[in-house]
Amino acid sequence: MDTDYDVIVAGGGLTGTIVAQAVSHYSNRNLSILSIDRNPENLPGRKSNPGWTCGDACSKEAVDFMTERIKVPWTSPEIEHDVKGVMAFSPDKETAIPFDGDGYMLNRQKLPEIQNARTKKMGVDFDFEINLTSLIYDGLQVIGVQGINNKTKQPYKKTAKVVVDATGVTSMLRNQLENSTKVEKKIDRRDLESTGRHIMYFDKGEEDLTEFDPDYCIIHLDQDIAPGGYGWVFPKADNKVNIGLGVEKSILDQRNQRLGKKDNVASLMEEYLQRNKAIKNAKLSQDPGDIHNNTGVFQVSVRRQNDCMVSGGYMLVGDSAWMPKPIDAGGIGPALIAGTIIGKNVVDAIQANDVTEKGLWQYNLDYIEEYGYKTAGLELFRRLVQTLTNEQISYGMKHFLGNLDVESISKGEHPDFSGLTKLGMIIRGAMNKTVASGLKYTSEQNQWLVEHYRNYPKEPEGFNEWNKSLHKTLDESFAKIATYSKN
Ligand SMILES: Cc1cc2nc3c(=O)[nH]c(=O)nc-3n(C[C@H](O)[C@H](O)[C@H](O)COP(=O)(O)OP(=O)(O)OC[C@H]3O[C@@H](n4cnc5c(N)ncnc54)[C@H](O)[C@@H]3O)c2cc1C
Incomplete structure (x- = not known):
């Protein structure tokens, strides 16, 4: 034809x-x-x-993947700023995990x-x-x-x-x-995050590398300010920032009920900006490359x-x-x-x-x-983290993450927590024992899922059977993860 x-x-x-x-x-x-x-x-x-x-951030590794194969280089001005990686902070800011390695802030x-x-x-x-x-x-x-x-x-x-x-x-x-x-x-609505961000110039406030770091994209895990998501402070220059946050709607509703508030993405973004002591007198960027793009809210999927x-x-x-x-x-x-x-x-x-x-x-x-072999396991991991309180996330990041786990997280893999809760390991508090068994559970399910994706059918004919078995495991896992939030 x-x-x-x-x-x-x-x-x-x-x-x-x-x-x-x-x-x-x-x-x-x-x-x-x-x-x-x-x-x-x-x-x-x-x-x-x-x-x-x-958020404008991407890893150098991914850009190199493309450039090496199709011979298209990305340079300035589409790359606006270089970073050394992403740093995710626990709610109490006592633990930070680096991931993604060298990267770029794009325009x-x-x-x-x-x-x-x-x-x-x-x-x-x-x-x-x-x-x-x-x-x-x-x-x-x-x-x-x-x-x-x-x-x-x-x-x-x-x-x-x-x-x-x-x-x-x-x-x-x-x-x-x-x-x-x-x-x-x-x-599914629960697999969508509502996210918003501003691109801003600012005056330097207090020197605090947990709030703004010109060399690192900062992520703040915090179920009060970004329920079911996270807040971010990504540097575009020493005095320029992409600052925003994402929430999951039903978890935001629960958080509002818990705190007796009526916040939405816009009000949380305002609070997040105001509480950042390293960023003062922030103003929306009027640069020609940002003029139609300095503030906005949009959706992103996380499945x-x-x-x-x-x-x-x-x-x-x-x-x-x-x-x-x-x-x-x-x-x-x-x-x-x-x-x-x-x-x-x-x-x-x-x-x-x-x-x-x-x-x-x-x-x-x-x-x-x-890439796709690891995403279903990460979806379970995300669902588990969304059920946790700030205290549980801080405890888990501090006590359960060894060097190897940090290494897998930096590579975007699900960490192997199958050794957690083994005999002799001291875990303080029932709530933290729940975190440990949740992490152990998602690790085990992840191993099955990675293997299942490695056996993705070579031809369309095998798909229905493969998919049935995927959904059976996912449905069971989602139900099990939901029980952790009740503990
Ligand atoms: C607030 C926020 C922060 C994020 N931060 C990051 C980050 O820091 N790092 C990162 O890696 N990812 C981030 N993401 C995700 C990232 O932005 C997206 O993955 C990326 O933009 C996907 O590109 P895309 O081309 O697939 O889709 P889009 O960027 O949505 O582009 C779709 C295109 O299709 C066009 N289009 C849509 N519908 C029609 C139609 N009916 N007819 C004709 N044209 C149509 C649109 O006009 C647009 O040009 C973030 C997302 C959000 C919302």
């Missing part, structure tokens, strides 16, 4: 541009590629009206401008101001996208052999997908990636596939990895002349092998 393009990348955000570049790279520019986004050309990659709402408004210029040079076409509403099907195959041209108000239709959905967490294309029972369409990320002619990537890491909502790293990998999968499938579900299946396996 003749199509307008070989590949359509729906959504020209952070992930979409990497996908377009990767397809172009792996096909030696031999495939025709169209990137479609609802933003005007002068505001590319904007998530929603308030801007490119993000999310500049990044897509620069990325789009690079992508155009690679021969990719762009359509802006197109609001995509649905996919076009031919039997079991997706063969294109449709929507409305916001400028002309005319209907818009384009066809392709493969449509890659990079339209972000709210993807309408995924929500209404008609050609798969394997791809999950809707997300494993979609159980199946392909159907006939259709693939999911980035936030639309729920790729952000379940424990810290970092979505840029997985987007860099998946955006790179998918380029090769798309090219292989088109060259093999098989863009059916089966022909695209290898993408599921390649992503799991590189």
Whole structure:
């Protein structure tokens, strides 16, 4: 069948541009590629009206993964500031865990401008101001996208052999997908965090490296100020910061009830900013690279990636596939990895002349092998931490984390707590014994889950059985974790 393009990348955000570049790279520019986004050309990659709402932090390792493979370097001004890693502080601030290693603070408004210029040079076409509403099907195959041209108000239709959905967490294309029972369409509310942040200049207050550190992205675990999530203070310069927090709605409701308050994300952000003694007289940045992007609230998912990320002619990537890491909502790293990998999968499938579900299946396996094997275990870990009190988190971080655990956390792996609660180990307080047995439990479940993901079916035929067994374990684990909050 003749199509307008070989590949359509729906959504020209952070992930979409990497996908377009990767397809172009792996096909030696031999495939025709169209990137479609609802933003005007002068505001590319904007998530929603308030801007490119993000903490802006990503690891050097993930950027290198992409650059080494598809030969696209990220430099200044899209990289605004270098950091030595992320430092997560316990609620009592007595324990800090470093993770992710060297990294970058990005300018999310500049990044897509620069990325789009690079992508155009690679021969990719762009359509802006197109609001995509649905996919076009031919039997079991997706063969294109449709929507409305916001400028002309005319209907818009384009066809392709493969449509890659990079339209972000709210993807309408995924929500209404008609050609798969394997791809999950809707997300559980409890797997979404409501998050907000400001980008600000400030005067230096008290010297306190637990509140602002020009060399480290700081995370504050604190169930009072960021219930079910965390607060962050990420440096953009010695006197510039990306400061924000994320909450899980039902845990925020419980916290409000517990404290007799009526807070929401905006009021918590205000309190979080005001209580930071290292940051004084903070003002929203008016830099040209932040002007449309200095404050905003948006959602981010914190679960494993979609159980199946392909159907006939259709693939999911980035936030639309729920790729952000379940424990810290970092979505840029997985987007860099998946955006790179998918380029090769798309090219292989088109060259093999098989863009059916089966022909695209290898993408599921390649992503799991590189990154996705660990996310279900981290989802359990996140659910457990969300049930804990500030005292339990502080105690657990102080007493249960050995060097090896810190090392696994720094690599984004679930730590192995299977030795916890062994005979002779002194754990003070019943509440802390609950933490220990919870951590031991999620470790054990994690081992099973990693193994299960290593056995992800090689062909679509094996999926239903694999998925049934995944959900049986997850349902049991979620129920068990819920019992820890009652102890
Ligand atoms: C407050 C907050 C803080 C975060 N902090 C970090 C962090 O510090 N580090 C990190 O790694 N990750 C962080 N994340 C996650 C990170 O921002 C995302 O993982 C990343 O932006 C995902 O990129 P994406 O391209 O997949 O989706 P998006 O950035 O959402 O881009 C989607 C694109 O698709 C377009 N689009 C959507 N719908 C349509 C439609 N119907 N028709 C046409 N176009 C459409 C949009 O206009 C946009 O350009 C954070 C998220 C939030 C909300």
